[in-house]
Amino acid sequence: MPESYLFSEISRRVSAFKENNPGADIIRMGIGDVTRPLCGAAIEAMHRAVDDEADAASFHGYGPEQGYPFLRDRIAETDYRSRGIDIDADEIFVGDGAKSDLGNFGDILASDCRVAVTDPVYPVYVDTNVMAGRGGAPDGCRHEGIIYLPMTRENGYVPQLPSVRSDVIYLCSPNNPTGTAMTRDELKMWVDYARREGSLILFDSAYEAYIHNPDVPHSIYEIEGARDVAVEFRSFSKTAGFTGIRCGYTVVPRQLTGIGESGERVPLNRLWRRRQCTKFNGASYVSQRAAEATYTAEGRRQIAETIDYYMENARIMRESLAAAGYEVAGGVDSPYVWLKTPEGVSSWDFFDRLLSRVAVVGTPGAGFGACGEGYLRLTAFNTREATREAMERISRL
Numbered sequence: 231m232p233e234s235y236l237f238s239e240i241s242r243r244v245s246a247f248k249e250n251n252p253g254a255d256i257i258r259m260g261i262g263d264v265t266r267p268l269c270g271a272a273i274e275a276m277h278r279a280v281d282d283e284a285d286a287a288s289f290h291g292y293g294p295e296q297g298y299p300f301l302r303d304r305i306a307e308t309d310y311r312s313r314g315i316d317i318d319a320d321e322i323f324v325g326d327g328a329k330s331d332l333g334n335f336g337d338i339l340a341s342d343c344r345v346a347v348t349d350p351v352y353p354v355y356v357d358t359n360v361m362a363g364r365g366g367a368p369d370g371c372r373h374e375g376i377i378y379l380p381m382t383r384e385n386g387y388v389p390q391l392p393s394v395r396s397d398v399i400y401l402c403s404p405n406n407p408t409g410t411a412m413t414r415d416e417l418k419m420w421v422d423y424a425r426r427e428g429s430l431i432l433f434d435s436a437y438e439a440y441i442h443n444p445d446v447p448h449s450i451y452e453i454e455g456a457r458d459v460a461v462e463f464r465s466f467s468k469t470a471g472f473t474g475i476r477c478g479y480t481v482v483p484r485q486l487t488g489i490g491e492s493g494e495r496v497p498l499n500r501l502w503r504r505r506q507c508t509k510f511n512g513a514s515y516v517s518q519r520a521a522e523a524t525y526t527a528e529g530r531r532q533i534a535e536t537i538d539y540y541m542e543n544a545r546i547m548r549e550s551l552a553a554a555g556y557e558v559a560g561g562v563d564s565p566y567v568w569l570k571t572p573e574g575v576s577s578w579d580f581f582d583r584l585l586s587r588v589a590v591v592g593t594p595g596a597g598f599g600a601c602g603e604g605y606l607r608l609t610a611f612n613t614r615e616a617t618r619e620a621m622e623r624i625s626r627l
């Protein structure tokens with residue numbers, strides 16, 4: 231495994247800049263973490279859950295590995311059935327966040343699976359497969375064993391079907407890092423491909439709560455036939471600010487199967503439960519109670535308010551950058567804006583230019599894959615004031 235170089239290199243360059251410019255007011259627009267506090271409903275639920283743990287009569291020790299029914303029932307009802315999607319509580323696995331589940335899911339897949347990822351990509355998909363031995367030989371910033379599906383301005387940031395068959399495809403919509411999202415038709419193209427080829431789609435919808443466009447599905451199960459081919463990963467991190475509290479869930483439909491060693495169909499729901507019961511003891515009672523509270527009427531209203539705050543930042547970013555003559559994608563259905571660097575300027579050169587001239591920090595697109603070269607990712611997670619100030623500085627530049 232090569233060292234994970236992106237964020238350490240960014241902090242090295244920012245520290246060097248700070249040392250030479252001690253008075254500089256640096257604005258960080260590369261933050262991948264939320265910054266607004268947890269909503270009141272979740273905080274109150276956690277206080278109550280802590281009190282439960284203080285009394286023998288209401289104490290909770292080890293919980294069900296798959297998550298408490300009080301949360302799984304809420305998820306099935308609110309995130310799926312109320313939207314006309316047929317998902318039951320026993321198809322939902324509550325965990326400590328999407329990153330672990332996305333990384334761990336490979337435990338139940340064959341070690342020689344052919345994996346396809348988009349380029350640029352959330353690095354967890356690639357690195358966890360390399361750790362599992364599916365990467366093949368390194369080839370520059372790529373791996374020979376992995377199929378890369380470019381997401382570029384030329385294809386409208388929509389990954390196209392591969393020419394070689396892939397067993398497993400990771401799709402992320404709304405996307406990190408490009409901030410773009412797949413429409414119903416675009417996602418249907420992938421579900422149809424997976425059904426035709428017998429492939430498995432691992433669908434990451436960690437940013438689902440940011441979707442505004444009615445033509446962008448919130449769940450892959452809105453697409454007919456997806457229950458046969460797709461696992462969906464969701465998180466309370468960006469939806470409700472749980473990046474520090476930790477809670478997420480994975481949906482594995484009962485009818486979804488893989489092919490066992492002697493050619494028999496193996497339900498992945500059963501295999502994933504087996505894996506989780508072996509290696510995982512559940513998300514904490516306190517965080518599951520907090521997650522449950524985000525589904526109350528008050529909780530819904532509060533988390534929507536926070537998402538609106540970030541998305542207003544995203545709107546300001548898109549509009550200011552476009553007015554300043556930059557080409558931007560994303561920022562409509564996600565908190566990420568994908569900025570094309572000026573002609574002939576590399577991701578890292580543009581990063582350095584913004585840092586040294588206007589003290590604004592972004593994330594170089596090249597760090598997310600070869601096709602990210604020539605882009606910079608900016609996030610909407612800063613304060614309104616800092617976002618406005620950063621946009622003014624970039625516009626002046």
Ligand code: PLP
Nearest residue numbers: 327328329352406436465467478
């Ligand atoms: N998936 C994507 C695309 C992400 O960007 C992130 C976090 O940044 C995650 C998953 C991880 O989320 P969690 O905090 O639930 O582990």
